[in-house]
Amino acid sequence: MKGNIVIIGGGIAGMEAAKSLISLGYSPIVVESSTKLGGHVASWYKLFPDMSSAKNLVSRLESEIKGATVLCGTKVISLNRLADGYSLKLSNGSVVNASALLIATGFTLFDAKKKEEYGYGVYDRVITNSDLEAWFSEKKDARVPDEPESVGFVHCVGSRDLKACNAQCSKVCCATAIKQAIEIKERFPYAKVYCFYMDLRLFGKKYEDFYINAQRDYGVQFIRGRVSEVGETLDGRLQIKAEDTLSGKPLKVQLDLLVLMSGIVRNQSIGELSAMAGLETDSDGFLRSIDNEYAVIESNRPGIFYAGACTGPKTVPETVAEARSAALAIHSYLETL
Amino acid sequence: MLCTMIYEGKQRIWSEYQKDIPDDRWYYVRSCIRQNFFPASEKMFTEITRNVLGKDIYETPHHTTCGGIAYHCDTIPQETAMTIVARQFALMTEAGYENYCPSCITSFGNYVEILETWREYPELEARIREDLWKACRREFNKPRYLAHSSDLIYRWRNEIAAKATHKLVNGRTGEPLRIVEHIGCHYAKMFPSKGVGGAEYPYVLAGMIESWGGQVVDYPERRHCCGYGFRQYHVKANRGYSMSNTYKKFESMEPFHPDAIITNCPGCPYFLDRWQYVIAEQTGKTYGENGFGIPVLTYEELAGLVLGYDPWDLGLQLHQVAVEPLLDKMGVEYDPSAKYLGLNREDIMRPELPGSIKCF
Missing domain, CATH: 3.40.50.11810 (Rossmann fold)
Known part of the structure; x- marks a missing residue:
């Protein structure tokens, strides 16, 4: 069994870790609950800040993990501690013993229907960031009008929101909103595009440039204030109310499309896994690292490691870096057995 | 539903916000102002619920304002409003009812807010019970169900x-x-x-x-x-x-x-x-x-x-x-000539009609 590694989750964290472990001489098993690899990134169109293709990243990683055993459409049913590792029963009926586990289960997008005031699922022209990415890829969504005159983006939908039971910042939504606003302007240059934000949290390399480009080169208007309610006019357009807190004035805008930047919440499988493996969860519901400064990838259980958004919201570069780091940590751990 | 909205989306939300409303035996309290504004509305509520639907709707002339307007205008503290409400509940308890039904929306909000505040701060409820006892020697049970009319x-x-x-x-x-x-x-x-x-x-x-x-x-x-x-x-x-x-x-x-x-x-x-x-x-x-x-x-x-x-x-x-x-x-069907006849069929006088908006 020594050297057996199971990676739970086949998103970019799991795939990148598998790739690194293959290069270290291991043959990991990747268990993915959905029918395809790539996680959320697989359904995204472009990545910020370089506007590179998300699908290309996933395809490249897929080609680089040929040395792994990939089990898509498979879930972990039970997990037991052994003297020298773990025994996992999978939904395909097989039992796998592993010396080390990597949890890379990622995140779930906040269900925008819970913010009833924004009217997702009630008003036809209200969509989410995820819906818009799918439209960028496939151009198939009747909710997106052919020639929108005005488009709004609402930041922090289900993030930094105690009423939504998620006090944490989702970290990637501000940059995603800017990316999507630019993409809308590229397709519809004459559309007015508004971003309604609480604070703009643009901490990553080139993110600030991205923000300035959106304003200077694309004319995206940033309004510091939250949208309070959404209604529908007789012709099916949206009327939104917000407050511009910088000018101290309430405002009302009619839009052809409203995009809700659904935040990042914990993946539901975290609850099941933490119960099965005795893993601790944090106050935000994500898995608790033993140390948030120095050992984010380490769990409270021997031989179980973390990578990516199972411990909290992460960008793609952070996720990839954590995955590589976790692969090395697993290698070091196995050397000690 | 007018507009292009997704009706099923509303139905989903409606299904999440249903409340238990018992079918009978309600203690009814009137609004301070409705009888002046729309004088037959509360009368019609008791008429329909009692005589058309056969429900037990009890009311007493001893109830007072709930204090809601004064509370929302910041002219009385919430503890005063709470003590007034405690007395209303005492009247309900004395009458043998458990289901409380205010006619006024502000009252309904006031009752909900007070009951939720007491749930969060039971020591405050205990103090109000004491204040009510000192003020008028009354005790109360909280309503089992609270519903607006x-x-x-x-x-x-x-x-x-x-x-x-x-x-x-x-x-x-x-x-x-x-x-x-x-x-x-x-x-x-x-x-x-x-x-x-x-x-x-x-x-x-x-x-x-x-x-x-x-x-x-x-x-x-x-x-x-x-x-x-x-x-x-x-x-x-x-x-x-x-x-x-x-x-x-x-x-x-x-x-x-x-x-x-x-x-x-x-x-x-x-x-x-x-x-x-x-x-x-x-x-x-x-x-x-x-x-x-x-x-x-x-x-x-x-x-x-x-x-x-x-x-x-x-x-x-x-x-x-x-x-x-x-x-x-x-x-x-209606008789235009009877519009300004009172209940006793006496003329209640005609208002001066405005020229800016069409009226009869």
């Missing part, structure tokens, strides 16, 4: 529909009447889980409209305050805000051509009704057809029309905006 009509809306003599259907065209439903701000905006349908898309009045054959108008300013807002109207210097709120709502609903508005709050029907005249005087604009306004009714008045009561027995002659266009659409 519109919740009860909602609960029995299908029974009313089964006994209806008129539907919310335009007799000339056969089309459902387009009805705006306006919910009092204190109904569910503070505690969404306490209202039927929640705060964003309340179903309490929409359910009545649907059951009685009408079509709900969802217009952009649906959630907006009617314009009453205690600090808008009761502070005289702020009355311009009151008017501008109402104006905003009418401008927003105008393209949908509503046939009527129904409300479940004491102040809302009054201001949506009376300010139409003031808007007409100030701007020359009217929002109904042919120079009329849009009739504004309480849900009890509408239930009374559906059940075939004489409109003048419902007090509809005391509305500013003429209700006759709605009566004609519904096919309600």
Whole structure:
């Protein structure tokens, strides 16, 4: 069994870790609950800040993990501690013993229907960031009008929101909103595009440039204030109310499309896994690292490691870096057995 | 439902905000102001619930204001309002009832807020119990169920529909009447889980409209305050805000051509009704057809029309905006010459009719 590694989750964290472990001489098993690899990134169109293709990243990683055993459409049913590792029963009926586990289960997008005031699922022209990415890829969504005159983006939908039971910042939504606003302007240059934000949290390399480009080169208007309610006019357009807190004035805008930047919440499988493996969860519901400064990838259980958004919201570069780091940590751990 | 919205989306939200409303034995408390504004509404509530539906609705002349207006105007502290409410509950307890039904939306919000505050701070409830005992030697049980009187009509809306003599259907065209439903701000905006349908898309009045054959108008300013807002109207210097709120709502609903508005709050029907005249005087604009306004009714008045009561027995002659266009659409028979005859058939005098908005 020594050297057996199971990676739970086949998103970019799991795939990148598998790739690194293959290069270290291991043959990991990747268990993915959905029918395809790539996680959320697989359904995204472009990545910020370089506007590179998300699908290309996933395809490249897929080609680089040929040395792994990939089990898509498979879930972990039970997990037991052994003297020298773990025994996992999978939904395909097989039992796998592993010396080390990597949890890379990622995140779930906040269900925008819970913010009833924004009217997702009630008003036809209200969509989410995820819906818009799918439209960028496939151009198939009747909710997106052919020639929108005005488009709004609402930041922090289900993030930094105690009423939504998620006090944490989702970290990637501000940059995603800017990316999507630019993409809308590229397709519809004459559309007015508004971003309604609480604070703009643009901490990553080139993110600030991205923000300035959106304003200077694309004319995206940033309004510091939250949208309070959404209604529908007789012709099916949206009327939104917000407050511009910088000018101290309430405002009302009619839009052809409203995009809700659904935040990042914990993946539901975290609850099941933490119960099965005795893993601790944090106050935000994500898995608790033993140390948030120095050992984010380490769990409270021997031989179980973390990578990516199972411990909290992460960008793609952070996720990839954590995955590589976790692969090395697993290698070091196995050397000690 | 007018507009292109996804009706199933609303149904999903409605299904998440349902509340237990017992079928019988309610202790009913009246509003401070409704009997002055729309004098037959509360009478019609007891008439329909007791005599048409056969329910046990108890009320006592010993109850007082709930203190809600003074509380929301910041003229009394919440502890005072709590002690007043504690006395109301004591009267309910002494009468042997467990289900409490206020007629006023602000009262309903006040009761909900106080019960929730006591749940969070039981030591405060204990202090209020002590204060009540010291003040008037009374004790109380908290209500087992709390529902606004519109919740009860909602609960029995299908029974009313089964006994209806008129539907919310335009007799000339056969089309459902387009009805705006306006919910009092204190109904569910503070505690969404306490209202039927929640705060964003309340179903309490929409359910009545649907059951009685009408079509709900969802217009952009649906959630907006009617314009009453205690600090808008009761502070005289702020009355311009009151008017501008109402104006905003009418401008927003105008393209949908509503046939009527129904409300479940004491102040809302009054201001949506009376300010139409003031808007007409100030701007020359009217929002109904042919120079009329849009009739504004309480849900009890509408239930009374559906059940075939004489409109003048419902007090509809005391509305500013003429209700006759709605009566004609519904096919309600009425005697124009009896409009200004009182209950004893004596002349109650005719008001001076304005020139800016068409009235009878």
